Amino acid sequence: MHSYNPAAIEKKWQTYWLQHQTFKTPTDRSKPKYYVLDMFPYPSGSGLHVGHPEGYTATDIIARYKRMMGFNVLHPMGWDAFGLPAEQYAVKTGTHPSITTEHNIKRFREQLQAIGFSYDWDREINTTDPNYFKWTQWIFLKLYEMGLAYEDEVAVNWCPELGTVLANEEVIDGKSEIGGYPVVRRPMRQWILKITAYAERLLQDLDDLDWPESLKDMQRNWIGKSVGAEIDFKIQEYDSEQIRVFTTRPDTLFGVTYMVLAPEHHLVDKITSEQQRSAVHEYVKNAATKSDLDRQELSKEKTGVWTGAFAIHPVTNKQISIWIADYVLVSYGTGAIMAVPAQDERDWEFAEAFDLPIVRTVQPEEGFTGKAYTGDGLAINSEFLNGMGVDEAKNTMIQWLEDNRVGSKAINYKLRDWLFSRQRYWGEPFPILHTDKGVIPLSEDQLPLELPVVDRYQPTGDGEPPLANATQWVYTIDPATGKPAKRETNTMPQWAGSCWYYLRYISPDWEGGPVDPDYESYWMPVDLYVGGAEHAVLHLLYARFWHKVLFDLGVVSTKEPFQKLVNQGMILGEVEYTAAKKNGEWIPVDYADEATDRIRLSDEDVEKKGDHFVIKGTSIRIEARAHKMSKSRGNVINPDQIIEKFGADSLRLYEMFMGPLEQVKPWSTKGVDGVNRFLHRAWRLLVNEEDGKLKSTICEIEPTKEQLKVLHAAIKKVSQDIETMRFNTAISALMIFVNEANTWSQIPKAVCQNFVQILSPFAPHISEELWMKLGHHESLAYQEWPAFDEQHLTDDEIMYPVQINGKVRAELFVPAGLSMDKQYVIENAKALEKIQGYLEGGRLVKEIFVPMRIVNLVIAPQ
RNA sequence: GGGGAUGUGGUGGAACUGGUAGACACGCUUGGCUUAGAACCAAGUGCCGCAAGGCGUGGGGGUUCGACUCCCUCCAUCCCUACCA
Numbered sequence: 039m040h041s042y043n044p045a046a047i048e049k050k051w052q053t054y055w056l057q058h059q060t061f062k063t064p065t066d067r068s069k070p071k072y073y074v075l076d077m078f079p080y081p082s083g084s085g086l087h088v089g090h091p092e093g094y095t096a097t098d099i100i101a102r103y104k105r106m107m108g109f110n111v112l113h114p115m116g117w118d119a120f121g122l123p124a125e126q127y128a129v130k131t132g133t134h135p136s137i138t139t140e141h142n143i144k145r146f147r148e149q150l151q152a153i154g155f156s157y158d159w160d161r162e163i164n165t166t167d168p169n170y171f172k173w174t175q176w177i178f179l180k181l182y183e184m185g186l187a188y189e190d191e192v193a194v195n196w197c198p199e200l201g202t203v204l205a206n207e208e209v210i211d212g213k214s215e216i217g218g219y220p221v222v223r224r225p226m227r228q229w230i231l232k233i234t235a236y237a238e239r240l241l242q243d244l245d246d247l248d249w250p251e252s253l254k255d256m257q258r259n260w261i262g263k264s265v266g267a268e269i270d271f272k273i274q275e276y277d278s279e280q281i282r283v284f285t286t287r288p289d290t291l292f293g294v295t296y297m298v299l300a301p302e303h304h305l306v307d308k309i310t311s312e313q314q315r316s317a318v319h320e321y322v323k324n325a326a327t328k329s330d331l332d333r334q335e336l337s338k339e340k341t342g343v344w345t346g347a348f349a350i351h352p353v354t355n356k357q358i359s360i361w362i363a364d365y366v367l368v369s370y371g372t373g374a375i376m377a378v379p380a381q382d383e384r385d386w387e388f389a390e391a392f393d394l395p396i397v398r399t400v401q402p403e404e405g406f407t408g409k410a411y412t413g414d415g416l417a418i419n420s421e422f423l424n425g426m427g428v429d430e431a432k433n434t435m436i437q438w439l440e441d442n443r444v445g446s447k448a449i450n451y452k453l454r455d456w457l458f459s460r461q462r463y464w465g466e467p468f469p470i471l472h473t474d475k476g477v478i479p480l481s482e483d484q485l486p487l488e489l490p491v492v493d494r495y496q497p498t499g500d501g502e503p504p505l506a507n508a509t510q511w512v513y514t515i516d517p518a519t520g521k522p523a524k525r526e527t528n529t530m531p532q533w534a535g536s537c538w539y540y541l542r543y544i545s546p547d548w549e550g551g552p553v554d555p556d557y558e559s560y561w562m563p564v565d566l567y568v569g570g571a572e573h574a575v576l577h578l579l580y581a582r583f584w585h586k587v588l589f590d591l592g593v594v595s596t597k598e599p600f601q602k603l604v605n606q607g608m609i610l611g612e613v614e615y616t617a618a619k620k621n622g623e624w625i626p627v628d629y630a631d632e633a634t635d636r637i638r639l640s641d642e643d644v645e646k647k648g649d650h651f652v653i654k655g656t657s658i659r660i661e662a663r664a665h666k667m668s669k670s671r672g673n674v675i676n677p678d679q680i681i682e683k684f685g686a687d688s689l690r691l692y693e694m695f696m697g698p699l700e701q702v703k704p705w706s707t708k709g710v711d712g713v714n715r716f717l718h719r720a721w722r723l724l725v726n727e728e729d730g731k732l733k734s735t736i737c738e739i740e741p742t743k744e745q746l747k748v749l750h751a752a753i754k755k756v757s758q759d760i761e762t763m764r765f766n767t768a769i770s771a772l773m774i775f776v777n778e779a780n781t782w783s784q785i786p787k788a789v790c791q792n793f794v795q796i797l798s799p800f801a802p803h804i805s806e807e808l809w810m811k812l813g814h815h816e817s818l819a820y821q822e823w824p825a826f827d828e829q830h831l832t833d834d835e836i837m838y839p840v841q842i843n844g845k846v847r848a849e850l851f852v853p854a855g856l857s858m859d860k861q862y863v864i865e866n867a868k869a870l871e872k873i874q875g876y877l878e879g880g881r882l883v884k885e886i887f888v889p890m891r892i893v894n895l896v897i898a899p900q
Numbered sequence: 901g902g903g904g905a906u907g908u909g910g911u912g913g914a915a916c917u918g919g920u921a922g923a924c925a926c927g928c929u930u931g932g933c934u935u936a937g938a939a940c941c942a943a944g945u946g947c948c949g950c951a952a953g954g955c956g957u958g959g960g961g962g963u964u965c966g967a968c969u970c971c972c973u974c975c976a977u978c979c980c981u982a983c984c985a
Contacts, residue, residue: 192924251904252903252904254981255902256903256980256981259902259904259980259981260902260981262984264984264985275937283985284984284985285985286985289985298985314919340906340983364984365983365985367984367985369985370983370984370985371984373985376985377985378985379912382985383901383983384983452983454913482932510972571980572980574980575980575981608979641927646910663977686979695913695925696912700905701913701976706926708927709911711925712912712924712926713925715925715940716925722940723969766925767913767914767924768915769924769925770923770925771923772924773924774924777924837920838920840920841919841965841966843963844919844964845920846920849920857927885965886966887967888919891920892919892920896965896967
């Protein structure tokens with residue numbers, strides 16, 4: 039028997055591709071280029087899951103299609119291999135992270151190769167390879183030289199369990215993103231990157247990118263630009279000090295009834311009165327030891343303390359009490375606010391809690407019953423602003439502030455500078471020496487600075503990073519002066535390596551810089567970048583930042599790295615039916631609480647009733663839902679098992695057939711069955727299962743009109759759908775072709791060849807095998823993509839649905855030559871027997887004719 | 901609280917710029933092949949109805965000859981984010 043056997047042919051072609059270097063990136067530059075990039079994975083110990091191949095299959099289809107379209111394609115893969123899991127494993131077992139990492143990479147590489155991705159493995163990169171991180175360190179040195187990297191003592195998110203500092207983004211609800219351990223605030227010396235210096239460009243340049251609008255919005259939101267004014271308030275009895283506030287509502291200045299400083303504000307100590315000192319001190323101390331989680335939980339109720347001091351209103355010269363409260367953040371704006379309770383909800387709450395005055399300065403719209411009014415309206419109680427709308431009042435007030443030198447127009451960003459150091463071992467060491475003369479960067483020829491061998495990976499007892507244990511490495515001499523120096527013991531965060539990896543693929547062995555400028559100008563920008571939405575802000579923002587810095591340095595020639603970006607949707611586990619049982623009785627799942635047992639049911643025990651699923655034969659509602667795959671839920675699908683059972687081509691096909699790439703969708707192993715059957719049918723269409731040779735029905739004959747139509751319809755649909763990344767409907771077009779072709783008694787060989795070509799990006803192994811059976815001796819990877827010819831798609835006869843009042847009542851067939859003739863079509867439509875009946879029952883008032891689409895006759899009752 | 905996305909058969913999903921709703925696939929039903937099963941092949945399958953026919957794209961309203969598609973409004977689910985002055 040020679041039936042379709044993926045296990046045999048897939049291994050064979052994977053070996054063939056590797057041995058023949060089929061997917062080696064061309065170095066000539068005579069053709070148009072296409073750079074298609076995947077987000078490289080962290081090689082975790084648990085191996086690939088089915089989420090990875092989703093985006094990877096999509097880009098692989100594009101890469102294979104573009105090669106056949108005559109493009110030079112760069113389609114690389116690598117490893118984001120620094121990271122916490124390998125280090126935690128090292129802490130537990132003493133195994134060096136590089137060993138774990140190497141082992142995991144090997145597994146990942148094998149898994150990816152088993153799916154038949156057309157990566158150029160000669161360009162594989164690894165962020166932990168000294169030849170790679172040499173240039174990560176080099177870029178850091180450039181950032182340092184440009185004044186974009188600085189050290190500061192900052193309150194950081196310290197996670198005692200992990201023994202490390204986390205970035206704001208790695209802290210979720212006051213707990214660490216990894217592990218869910220508590221996080222507290224603690225001041226520490228840290229390296230910081232001045233991403234805020236690029237805030238405006240990062241914001242502006244989003245406009246020209248071919249990215250999903252929702253994702254651009256997320257970045258805009260994250261950067262969070264707001265326009266307003268900075269205003270200086272004098273402090274009573276302290277002539278030398280002023281409090282500067284940032285506000286987006288300078289028009290409400292007359293409504294200021296108090297001021298608030300963040301507890302960490304530098305003036306707090308100075309201006310606090312003797313009577314208030316102990317209360318203020320207590321409050322500040324509390325705020326400092328509170329973790330973010332505590333602050334959030336307690337935030338439902340506004341807290342604060344009066345400092346005992348007063349500020350002077352810059353216009354009215356009235357005195358205003360100065361408070362401290364933790365609802366004001368030291369890290370945003372100036373760390374101080376002017377409170378306008380009448381027009382700000384947070385200020386209103388605070389004013390209510392502490393019985394502070396409230397003065398409306400914007401007339402709320404009629405019928406307004408709320409508290410703070412943040413809408414538009416005319417200014418009141420505001421002297422020279424009275425009667426103006428919000429916008430006009432803002433401008434007028436800013437002008438007044440500038441004329442009187444007490445304030446000015448100002449712009450603020452939510453975006454903070456990027457906390458760039460971690461108290462970890464398994465990361466890039468900073469190429470930095472600390473000496474008694476301060477910080478000295480290493481010179482380029484001293485790179486890469488490699489990690490020392492250590493025997494323990496834990497932080498030191500006093501919270502110093504693990505590298506502090508490597509005293510021989512830490513205590514060194516400054517080669518320039520010969521004087522003692524101390525190495526930086528922090529390492530870079532995982533983001534560092536992924537900030538520029540797309541450049542290294544272009545010239546992975548280039549020694550003159552991060553990227554060979556000659557090839558950089560050819561391959562950049564990345565034409566298509568596909569990855570998960572979870573990187574929407576962090577990775578993509580950081581990489582854009584570094585790219586812009588490299589652009590300013592002249593290292594790269596484009597101002598943005600990723601021209602087009604697509605987020606694949608998450609793949610959920612199989613749909614689960616869950617019923618609830620309380621005290622041994624089934625209860626509707628809506629009433630379930632903690633005391634309820636949740637019982638998983640199989641799909642045979644449930645049925646749909648109205649909007650809901652119920653236990654079969656009852657009306658007891660159950661929950662029908664697909665959940666995120668997770669180890670703890672036990673619903674993780676392993677691609678290896680799918681490949682073993684159905685083959686890699688079926689896995690690829692199913693990943694794409696599930697639905698639109700961007701959408702969240704549940705896995706269904708039954709669905710894999712469906713695409714697997716399709717491949718079997720395709721195989722049997724061409725192959726005689728007795729002898730494994732080409733079927734005798736495949737002959738060198740001229741295709742019929744019908745066959746050309748079916749073929750070209752498929753070519754057209756598949757081509758267009760690949761271009762627009764609608765792979766699910768492309769596969770359905772391939773299925774339709776096979777279903778049709780199965781009814782033909784003879785199939786022209788040329789038609790078969792074209793079919794195999796358009797199948798090949800999706801299911802490359804079976805396609806190569808069929809291509810060979812069709813008599814070819816080389817891979818079809820570079821065969822020219824078939825062009826479709828519109829003329830084959832025309833019919834002799836056109837069918838018009840005929841509607842009466844918008845409802846289809848009959849079908850009319852007209853010769854193609856007369857299909858655009860309105861009069862002819864309408865006359866014949868009216869002549870249809872079924873239509874006659876309707877015409878007699880009413881009065882024809884309107885005739886709608888849409889060429890090639892529809893006829894609609896509008897009839898009014900007699 | 902803010903931002904984003906989604907809602908179509910029993911299920912995943914199709915439907916181009918408003919023009920036959922449900923392509924393709926899963927599941928299911930019936931029949932064939934088979935000792936039997938699997939696989940395969942054939943036919944059927946939105947709902948109600950014996951039928952004629954009617955009803956149908958989360959609910960309600962609107963625009964239009966015609967609405968899954970456009971507008972208003974409400975509801976549900978998911979994701980991101982959160983005291984950002």
